[in-house]
Amino acid sequence: MSEEQGISVKQSEDFSKWYLEAVRKGGFIDQRSPIKGFDVILPWGYAIWERIQDCFDREIKEHGVQNAYFPLVIPESLIKKEEEHFKGFKAEAFAITEAGGEKLEEKLFVRPTSETIMYHMFAMWIRSYKDLPLLINQWCNVVRFDTKGTKPFLRGREFLWQEGHTAHATREDADKWLTTVVKMYNEVYKMLAIEPLILVRPKSDTFAGADYSIVFDTLVQDGKVVQGPGSHLLGQHFSKPFDIKFLDEDGKEKYVWQTSWGITTRQIGILIAHHGDDKGAVLPPEVAPVQVVIVPILFKGKEADVLEKAGSVKEQLHQLGIRARLDSREHSAGFKFNEWELKGVPLRVEIGPKDIAAGEVTAVSRVGEKTKVKMTELDEIKGLLDNIQEEMATKSRKFLADSINDVHSMDQLKAAEGGFLRGNWCSSGECEASIKAESGFEIRGTLYDKEEKCFANCLWCGKPAKHVVYIAKAY
Numbered sequence: 001m002s003e004e005q006g007i008s009v010k011q012s013e014d015f016s017k018w019y020l021e022a023v024r025k026g027g028f029i030d031q032r033s034p035i036k037g038f039d040v041i042l043p044w045g046y047a048i049w050e051r052i053q054d055c056f057d058r059e060i061k062e063h064g065v066q067n068a069y070f071p072l073v074i075p076e077s078l079i080k081k082e083e084e085h086f087k088g089f090k091a092e093a094f095a096i097t098e099a100g101g102e103k104l105e106e107k108l109f110v111r112p113t114s115e116t117i118m119y120h121m122f123a124m125w126i127r128s129y130k131d132l133p134l135l136i137n138q139w140c141n142v143v144r145f146d147t148k149g150t151k152p153f154l155r156g157r158e159f160l161w162q163e164g165h166t167a168h169a170t171r172e173d174a175d176k177w178l179t180t181v182v183k184m185y186n187e188v189y190k191m192l193a194i195e196p197l198i199l200v201r202p203k204s205d206t207f208a209g210a211d212y213s214i215v216f217d218t219l220v221q222d223g224k225v226v227q228g229p230g231s232h233l234l235g236q237h238f239s240k241p242f243d244i245k246f247l248d249e250d251g252k253e254k255y256v257w258q259t260s261w262g263i264t265t266r267q268i269g270i271l272i273a274h275h276g277d278d279k280g281a282v283l284p285p286e287v288a289p290v291q292v293v294i295v296p297i298l299f300k301g302k303e304a305d306v307l308e309k310a311g312s313v314k315e316q317l318h319q320l321g322i323r324a325r326l327d328s329r330e331h332s333a334g335f336k337f338n339e340w341e342l343k344g345v346p347l348r349v350e351i352g353p354k355d356i357a358a359g360e361v362t363a364v365s366r367v368g369e370k371t372k373v374k375m376t377e378l379d380e381i382k383g384l385l386d387n388i389q390e391e392m393a394t395k396s397r398k399f400l401a402d403s404i405n406d407v408h409s410m411d412q413l414k415a416a417e418g419g420f421l422r423g424n425w426c427s428s429g430e431c432e433a434s435i436k437a438e439s440g441f442e443i444r445g446t447l448y449d450k451e452e453k454c455f456a457n458c459l460w461c462g463k464p465a466k467h468v469v470y471i472a473k474a475y
């Protein structure tokens with residue numbers, strides 16, 4: 001294997017460097033674009049995004065959500081309607097001040113998120129309780145001038161996402177809708193074979209203008225967490241300034257209750273950082289663009305025979321509904337093995353003269369498990385892929401469970417190496433800030449689906465605690 005082809009560093013030596021090489025050499029992203037933080041998502045990475053889109057788009061449509069598209073630019077006057085919300089984005093927003101060589105009369109912001117422009121329209125669309133709930137989603141890009149530095153997929157200045165925006169007649173309806181959203185994101189996480197920790201964020205880290213935010217936090221191999229999809233109860237914080245009212249059944253005019261929720265291309269980075277190993281990405285079969293790569297083992301004089309059999313195996317796998325690719329390029333088998341391992345393909349099928357003589361193929365999983373499969377029983381490969389998906393999900397669940405540890409004091413927290421630390425907190429913002437400043441770990445939130453009983457006093461002030469919180473170092 002040449003130096004150039006494989007990853008030059010182990011995860012345990014330098015995770016950050018490992019990650020950069022994994023996404024680049026695996027062909028997920030190209031960072032050599034002329035503008036920092038605006039990366040090129042390569043076909044292999046984009047195909048994963050398409051799988052995520054397919055899964056989530058199917059989910060939202062089953063639940064009555066409709067897709068629409070809203071303008072890329074938002075006039076400053078509109079943004080001023082909801083200052084509190086925009087405050088959270090002001091430092092990150094790109095603004096257009098010129099067009100056609102002329103200075104614009106009004107500044108236009110490139111959407112960092114679309115609440116304001118969407119709700120401007122919602123106010124015109126919603127008249128009566130009969131128009132509710134209004135369930136709208138948009139697949140688009142957003143642009144944010146992130147000042148914390150960039151990291152491919154995990155922290156970029158432009159990313160792709162979906163943003164779902166809903167309006168409801170009552171707060172109960174809006175709350176209930178968010179439980180549906182959590183279920184829908186759970187389906188995506190199942191496909192990704194990732195066990196998330198679903199948390200309700202503390203107030204300080206709630207989405208600007210939201211009552212509460214539910215997030216999917218994911219641990220990656222170095223023990224830090226990355227935030228996945230977020231779902232926000234916006235309450236009436238937008239409906240009042242944007243005047244989104246409806247005539248209710250009781251004849252009274254009321255403001256709607258709203259939610260917003262999104263998943264982004266950051267998920268591709270989470271996937272690689274969560275499952276990857278020293279050889280590169282490890283993709284779960286359900287999301288892998290190619291589930292099975294067929295590598296013919298060629299010997300002089302037997303090439304035609306082997307290639308013909310390999311082609312027929314590919315056809316049969318396609319008929320079984322498996323995404324299979326035949327790699328008949330002129331590279332050596334070893335080169336191909338390494339390349340597909342870097343890309344994370346779940347299963348490699350080798351076919352050589354010996355296999356043909358025995359009437360079988362050799363299936364090797366991405367983590368090195370070998371199985372002989374009879375050519376007459378290729379449907380067994382479906383079972384192998386199902387097993388890989390299941391094993392990855394089990395491993396992820398165990399990783400999370402093993403990475404949650406209780407802490408009773410700041411000393412214990414400071415000594416922790418990573419993962420989630422479960423501690424107690426009085427709910428004061430000052431204590432929260434002090435915990436972060438002193439330990440480098442931040443409060444990520446409380447469990448979404450379970451109320452937990454405090455088992456000690458507040459980590460910082462020592463006064464009686466109100467919440468059991470999950471604390472971690474985050475990207």
Ligand SMILES: [Zn+2]
Pocket residue numbers: 425426427428431458459460461462463
């Ligand atoms: Zn406290």
